Amino acid sequence: MNAPGFLSPTGVEIVFLLTGLVTVGAALVAVTTRQLVHAALWLVVALGGIAVEYLLLTAEFVAWVQVLIYVGSVVVLLLFGLMLTRAPIGRSPDADSGNRPVALAVALASAATLVTLVVDAFRTAWIELDRPQGDTQTVGEALFRHWVLPFEALSLLLLAALVGAIVVSRRTTPDGPAGTPAPEAVAAPEARKAQDAQAQDAQDAQEAPGASDVPGAPEAEER
Amino acid sequence: MHLVYPAVLAALLFSIGLYGVLARRNAVLVLISVELMLNAVNLNLVAFDVWLRDTLRAGQSLTLFTIAVAAAExxxxxxxxxxxxxxxxxxxxxxxxxxxxxxxxxxxxxADQPGAGAAASGTGAARPGQQAEATA
Known part of the structure; x- marks a missing residue:
């Protein structure tokens, strides 16, 4: 079988190319925009484009899992994270760090290397899309016949990760919920402890008459 | 379909995610870029699975596992x-x-940030102060 050329693309290839352009454009906007919420929303477009690419590759189960988990929950989690860290709504000038040129150089070098390598390696490889490769039945049979043990281990990992996330993000107060401590509320106990320590030092110094230097005596007397 | 189309798309998406990881300051934006890189790898896995016609569906199963691990991450x-x-x-x-x-x-x-150490232990240290203020 002679390999088909690039100059006569099939309909699937044209749709794949257009969707790929949309995906790459949305990903570019998502990593370069200065509006934080817009980055998460452009990520939805990029992930949806990848889901369409899965559909074009006849992997429909993975496509719907992508829509459900990525577009449905991961982006919502990201939006919650943006809101809980009080991300500014408008343009934030400090969204990018100072090493942007280095990052651009690294990304361009990586893209050039990878694209050159991939095109050189798989120029003549051809995917036959005559029958679906990833419908729910075949993927489910493979998953629960050959990959049961990794699947169960992964469910345990997901449980552990989510319990860990709850434990990490919980406010650690012994009795009842408390708000985020204000700066003065944080500083006050430290100063109080320091004053207590200095008062203790002063008492020790009074009890021991030989010690003459009492650094915290004025504060202790002030109290 | 040529295998080059999804492979090149995955390479470009990975590079875009790499740029985002290196260039962003906000931690949530870095996580967004990491998601892009993971999706590039997933696209490669699915494309090569469909190309090789794997009877075990290893690529698509690994894609599902990667999606679950990404959710945990x-x-x-x-x-x-x-x-x-x-x-x-x-x-x-x-x-x-x-x-x-x-x-x-x-x-x-x-010396850089004098309040950092106090803030790190803030949630635990704030309670005695608040109780002392309440009793005072």
Missing amino acids: IGIGLAIVLLVYRNRAGSHIDALRDLAERPAGAPGPA
């Missing part, structure tokens, strides 16, 4: 970002330099 990552934001009042990753190696004689992080 984003949960843990956002919890850590929230904790950092709560303790440091900011989610800029280039401000987190407490573990940076410094040349000898340079001021440490305690």
